[in-house]
Amino acid sequence: MALLTKIQVLEILNDWNYWQKGPEAFDEYLDRPKYQDKIKLFRDSGEIIVLSGIRRSGKSTLLKLEIKALSEIVDRKCLLYVNFEDLRLYNCDNEDILSLIFATYRENINPEGEVYLFLDEVQNVSGWEKWVYTLHELNQAKIYVTGSSSKMLSSDIATALSGRHLSIEVYPLTFAEYISFKGLNCGNLLDYTSKKIQINRLFNEYLEFGGFPKIATLRAELKHEDLISYFNTILVKDIAGRYNFDYNKLENLTYYLLSSDTKQNSINSISKALGYNYATVESYVNALKEAYMLFSIRNYDYSLKKQLKSDNKYYSVDTGFVNAVSFRFSENMGRLYENVVFNELKRRGYEIFFLNQNNSECDFIIKERNEITGAYQVCYDLNNNNLQREVGGVVMACKNFGLDKGYIITESRSELMSFDGIDIEVMAITQFLLF
Known part of the structure; x- marks a missing residue:
C-alpha cells in the first residue's frame, strides 16, 4: 500500500467536505424522508449506523442529507466525510489509511x-471493522458507514462490531418516492383518483427505467446509457473484480437470470442451460445476491428441509436493469409487474415466498413474525381466460394459511370478489404501490 502524505489527505478531505461551503451545497440532494427519519432515530442511539445497498441506490446522498441535518445543530468542522470511491484512495486499502485520515x-x-465520522463505501478498506469498533468504544466519534455489499449486514460484521451497530438497507426508489422526485404529491385516495393520468404516465416510466435516484432525474434519452453503465460497473467492480470471477461467464449468467426472472430455477438447471459447472454457478449467483443485483425466494413449506431444496424464483433489484439488458420493454409486461410488486413487498420489510401446490400457484405469500399474513397474485390483464387460474392460486394460498382475504394486482382493474369463502380484492398496481 502506498500511504499518502498528510497534505495529500487534507486536499482530498477538503474536496469532499462542507467546512467552507454555503447552504447551497446541499441543494442538489432530494429528500427521502423514511430513510432520513430512521437515520435520525438511530442517531440518538449512539450506535454505529450501517447503510448497505446496491451501488447508486442513494446511500451517499443519505449520508449527505444527514450531514445537512447535523450542520444545522453542530459546527460543520465536526462533520468528517470520506469517500473511498475516490481514485486517490484506491491503493490505500487497509486500516492505516483510516488512522492517517483521522489524525x-x-x-x-x-x-x-x-x-x-462518515465512511462511504468502506468495504474497500480491509480491517475497517475493528478500527471503527475501537474508535466507537473509545468514544472518539459518532460513526456512519456505507457499503455496496450485503456482507455489511453479515454475522461476521456483527461479531466484529460486537453488537454496537444498527443497520439500514437502502434500495432504489419506491414508486411513491419516484413520483415525489417528479414533483407529484399523492397523499390520499382523492389525490389518486384526480391525478390518475399523471400517475399512470409516471408508472410507465418507472416500470421501464426503474427507480435509481439519478436515473429518475435524467432526460429519457440518457436513462438507458446510464443504466448500462451502472450494470457494468456493478459486475466489474463489485463482483468480478472483488472475487476474481470470469467476467464473460458472470455477464452471461446475469443476462440469463434477468431474462428468466420470476420463473422457477435451480442452480442445477442454470448450470445445464449455460454449460457451466455447478460450483461456478452457485458462487456467481451468491455474489449477485450479495451485491444486491438479484434476490431469490423459495416455495414455502412447513418443513425447512423441503423449503431449502425447492427451486428459486429470481427478481432484479430494479426493472430498469431487466429492460436494459434482457428483453424489449413491451415483450412481457406481466413479468415486469411481478418484479415491481416483489420489490415493493421487499421494501416494506416482509419475508417473501411463493406457493406452488397441487398444480396451483400463488405468486407471493408474506410472512411477519413467523406467521403468514398475506397472499398476492400478480396479473397484468385479468380476463375471462385466466380468471379461474389466478383466483384459484389466491384461494389455495388463503385456505392453506387460514387467511380470510387475498389480493390480485392488475394493470387497472379494481373490484371486490368472493370465491369459496375467500374475499379477494382486485386492485390496480399503482394503487397497491402508493397505498
Whole structure:
C-alpha cells in the first residue's frame, strides 16, 4: 500500500467536505424522508449506523442529507466525510489509511470538538471493522458507514462490531418516492383518483427505467446509457473484480437470470442451460445476491428441509436493469409487474415466498413474525381466460394459511370478489404501490 502524505489527505478531505461551503451545497440532494427519519432515530442511539445497498441506490446522498441535518445543530468542522470511491484512495486499502485520515483531520480541522465520522463505501478498506469498533468504544466519534455489499449486514460484521451497530438497507426508489422526485404529491385516495393520468404516465416510466435516484432525474434519452453503465460497473467492480470471477461467464449468467426472472430455477438447471459447472454457478449467483443485483425466494413449506431444496424464483433489484439488458420493454409486461410488486413487498420489510401446490400457484405469500399474513397474485390483464387460474392460486394460498382475504394486482382493474369463502380484492398496481 502506498500511504499518502498528510497534505495529500487534507486536499482530498477538503474536496469532499462542507467546512467552507454555503447552504447551497446541499441543494442538489432530494429528500427521502423514511430513510432520513430512521437515520435520525438511530442517531440518538449512539450506535454505529450501517447503510448497505446496491451501488447508486442513494446511500451517499443519505449520508449527505444527514450531514445537512447535523450542520444545522453542530459546527460543520465536526462533520468528517470520506469517500473511498475516490481514485486517490484506491491503493490505500487497509486500516492505516483510516488512522492517517483521522489524525490529519484532528490536527488540522477539529482538534478538540465532537466528531461525526462518515465512511462511504468502506468495504474497500480491509480491517475497517475493528478500527471503527475501537474508535466507537473509545468514544472518539459518532460513526456512519456505507457499503455496496450485503456482507455489511453479515454475522461476521456483527461479531466484529460486537453488537454496537444498527443497520439500514437502502434500495432504489419506491414508486411513491419516484413520483415525489417528479414533483407529484399523492397523499390520499382523492389525490389518486384526480391525478390518475399523471400517475399512470409516471408508472410507465418507472416500470421501464426503474427507480435509481439519478436515473429518475435524467432526460429519457440518457436513462438507458446510464443504466448500462451502472450494470457494468456493478459486475466489474463489485463482483468480478472483488472475487476474481470470469467476467464473460458472470455477464452471461446475469443476462440469463434477468431474462428468466420470476420463473422457477435451480442452480442445477442454470448450470445445464449455460454449460457451466455447478460450483461456478452457485458462487456467481451468491455474489449477485450479495451485491444486491438479484434476490431469490423459495416455495414455502412447513418443513425447512423441503423449503431449502425447492427451486428459486429470481427478481432484479430494479426493472430498469431487466429492460436494459434482457428483453424489449413491451415483450412481457406481466413479468415486469411481478418484479415491481416483489420489490415493493421487499421494501416494506416482509419475508417473501411463493406457493406452488397441487398444480396451483400463488405468486407471493408474506410472512411477519413467523406467521403468514398475506397472499398476492400478480396479473397484468385479468380476463375471462385466466380468471379461474389466478383466483384459484389466491384461494389455495388463503385456505392453506387460514387467511380470510387475498389480493390480485392488475394493470387497472379494481373490484371486490368472493370465491369459496375467500374475499379477494382486485386492485390496480399503482394503487397497491402508493397505498
